Amino acid sequence: MNDILLRVKNLQTWLGDGKHPVRAVDGVDLEIRKGETFALLGESGCGKSMTALSIMRLLPPVGRIVGGDVHLGKTALLELPEYVMREERGGRMAMIFQEPMTSLNPVLTIGRQIGEAVRIHDGTETDSVEQRVVELLRSVGIPDPERRINEYPHQLSGGMKQRVMIAMALAGRPELLIADEPTTALDVTIQAQVLKLLKDLQQQTGMAILLITHDLGVVAEVADRVAVMYAGQIIEVATRERFFGHARHPYSQKLFESLPDAKKRSRRLAVIKGNVPPLDQVFTACRFIDRCHRAFEDCETAPGWTELEPGQGARCYLAAHEDPVTIIEPDEAEHAPVNPATSHQPLLVVDNLKVHFPIHKGLFKRTVGHVKAVDGVSLSIAPGKTLALVGESGCGKTTVGKGILQLVRPTAGTVDFSGDELTRLGGSALRARRSELQIIFQDPVASMNPRMLVGDIVEEGMRAQRIGGSAQQRRARVTELLEQVGLPADAVDRYPHEFSGGQRQRICIARALAVDPKLIICDEPTSALDVSVQAQILNLLKQLQNSRGLAFLFITHNLSVVSYLADEVAVMYLGRIVEQAEVGQLLASPKHPYTQALLSAVPVADPESKRQVIRLEGDMPSPANPPPGCYFHPRCPVAMPRCREAYPELKRLVDGRQVSCFKVEQEQ
Known part of the structure; x- marks a missing residue:
């Protein structure tokens, strides 16, 4: 097919040289067409980023590609010597990494960093490099680019740093842009700006995008086709409409059931029990068998690929069943009991x-x-x-x-x-x-001492508060708490790094609960x-x-x-x-213009959604120098002259809510 830009066939990437290497990418096949957005979806540790790094040939020292083919157009990327691959990397293909701050050099201006990419890949004369850098910054929506080229990364907001990374990637006029979780660390308003920017740039340049993400809302908004990855393999591929309308693999179905929303408030969310299996083994059964709610005898033998229609298929024996029945376990459908301790008196x-x-x-x-x-x-x-x-x-x-x-x-x-x-x-x-009063921090890794055993971490608060009785009683209490948050009793004698991200967050919850x-x-x-x-x-x-x-x-x-x-x-x-x-x-009827913009920017896991995103211009002002009047007025689409003169009080409306906005007051 002439419109295929990237073709990956049976790609295998292993990490480590021992007897049991980690098979991070284990036989991946995918095709990306010119001008399309192809989303690669899956849990952390399933091999998404390693697939992208394999395509770019940017593997860590312990990584090696042991099999497969990668073609960009007619070019066999895995056969190129490194000095030729450097021309492709950053030229015909480019990559945006997940964390822009660690990808930018903190001691170089952004103009110099983008200029380096321009000189290497764009063939621009030295005299016009700065002009090209300004043009790139303007194309990604950075205001006043002539001044910004002399600024350092720490002087830019998170959204602007991500835009700089996109500008750098565009320096070589790529045919393929690989975006690895480009919006994960961004607020929904900035995320909406970046997603719109990628869409606009794609329309202008015709480039293809490989979007790596675990956000179903982002996939529904921008993807043309979707591939789901699990334990080093692609397990489902479909168009966006087919995937959201009728996902065929049990893993994909469970992902949709796990999404929180207002309709599920009275019951538990569906969960995928267990964890992704270790990848340092040769699989003979289906890789999802231990976590699958629809597994049966045939799954003891690894399933092959079932082609359902052109461009759609799944790695599952039940994929061809037109109306697969999703089983909801009894505990997931269970309604939460009314809490007897609830009181109207404020705590x-x-x-x-x-x-x-x-x-x-x-x-x-x-x-x-x-x-x-x-x-x-x-x-x-x-x-x-x-x-x-x-x-x-x-x-x-x-x-x-x-x-x-x-x-x-x-x-x-x-x-x-x-x-x-x-x-x-x-x-x-x-x-x-x-x-x-306790706190659960955002980053469980940073909030735990890596040299302490989990049992000591959970017990530390009890010792500090002198509660829990003797050492034996405290240790029994720790074991009980770990079991209460869904961790095995032997977790007390293990270190934080031995657990997954979700398990580490459970340890932090157990620590918070330890002092009642x-x-x-x-x-x-x-x-x-x-x-x-x-x-x-x-x-x-x-x-x-x-x-x-x-x-x-x-x-x-x-x-x-x-x-x-x-x-x-x-x-x-x-x-x-x-x-x-x-x-x-x-959520049903926001009144403040900022709340309306915030809610409108949230991606919805529904490709049929017709939401109108309210785009906020610029970034939040500095709290060291807030604007006069209402702090939101420089970005507000409905600001009035009065908004520049005084800050509106937080007033209670007739429906009981409180709002700080002159416009809302006027409409009452």
Whole structure:
């Protein structure tokens, strides 16, 4: 076929030289046509990124390609010597990596870094390199590119750094762009900008895109065709419409059932039990057999590829069945019991909380200003309830959590917890209350000591608070907690690195529960997790809330998680709450222009969705120098002259919600 740009046939990539190498890519076949977006979907550790690195021939030192063919057009990439491959890499094919900050050199200006790619791949004369760099920056939507070329990566926002990476990739005018999780670390508003940018660039240049992701919403929005990867193999390929309308592989079906949404609030989410099997073995059975809810005798023999129609197929004995029945286990359909501990009396009341960080300058470190990270936040949470705090990165969500816990001392305001004013407590009095307030951090790896055993990590809080009785009683309690969060008893004698991402997050939850808290602050606890692992953690949190009467402050930017877990939602922008309402009310009918833009930007796992994305121009202003008037007015599509003069108060509307907006006030 003349329109096939990339053809990969039986690609095999192994890691390690021992008797049992890790077969990270184990017989992958795929084809990408000119001008199409091909999405590669799957759990962490299934081989998606290693497939891309194999195509680019950028494997780590322990990696080697042991078999297969990779053709870009008529060029056999695996047969090229390295000096010729360098011309292809960054020229006809380019790659955007997942984390832009680690991909950019922090000591070189972005102009110099993009210029290097231009000189190598674009054949541009030295005199016109800067002109080409400015042209590239303008093409990816970076404002004032003439000034930006002299800035360093740390001076740019996350969205802008990702745009710089895209500009660098476009320097060689590639025919194929490989994008490895290009929006995972971005807020939904910035994610919407980057996805639109990739679409626009594709239309202008005709390049093909290999998009690696685990976000079904992103796939539904931009993909033409989808391939699902599991344990080093492609297990399903389909057009976007066929995949979302009628996925054939049981693994794909389970991914859809694991997605949280408001309709599933009263029951547990479907989970894929167990983990991806170790890849240091030769498989004789189906690789998904131990986790499959539809496995039968034939699955003891590895299934071959079943072609269903041109361009669609699956690696499953049941793929050809027109109407596969998805079995939902009884525990997944079980309705959560009503929590008897729920009370309308607030457990936590925060009033006008402010956290300002001084800016020091000069030899004598004079204070010349303040970063107003949190600038007057008020909220309350009742026992057994969940308040979600949402907003873009940098708006102050995490600082609110730390201010409540007194990990960062507030500049002003009050934090009343069970009748005690925490801002007035110190020393032993504050330590005594810490057992009732706990936090689950976003990154479980960074929040655990890698040299401590899991049992000691979970027990540490009990020893510090002098609770739990004797050493034997504490260890028994640790074992009980680990089993409660779904980990085996022998986990106590293992180290954090021996567990998967979802299991490490469970360890952090067990540690938080060890001191019998009443309130847990969850800081993006599922942001780095796959869909199936996220479902396990959400089920666990909901179960613990119902059995223990726990209250949660859930900090996140994942609004599908909010719709499933939260009772109430507060939306933050630049240190202040701009809208707060009951979850169903806010998601169904947002009032504040920022909330409307935030909700419109969330990708939906439905290719038929006709949502209108409200595109916000520019980035969030600096909390060290907020604009006059309403902080949102420079980006607001409905701003009025009055918005530039004064900040609107947070007022309660007739329907009970609170909104800080002159436009909404005017419409009441």
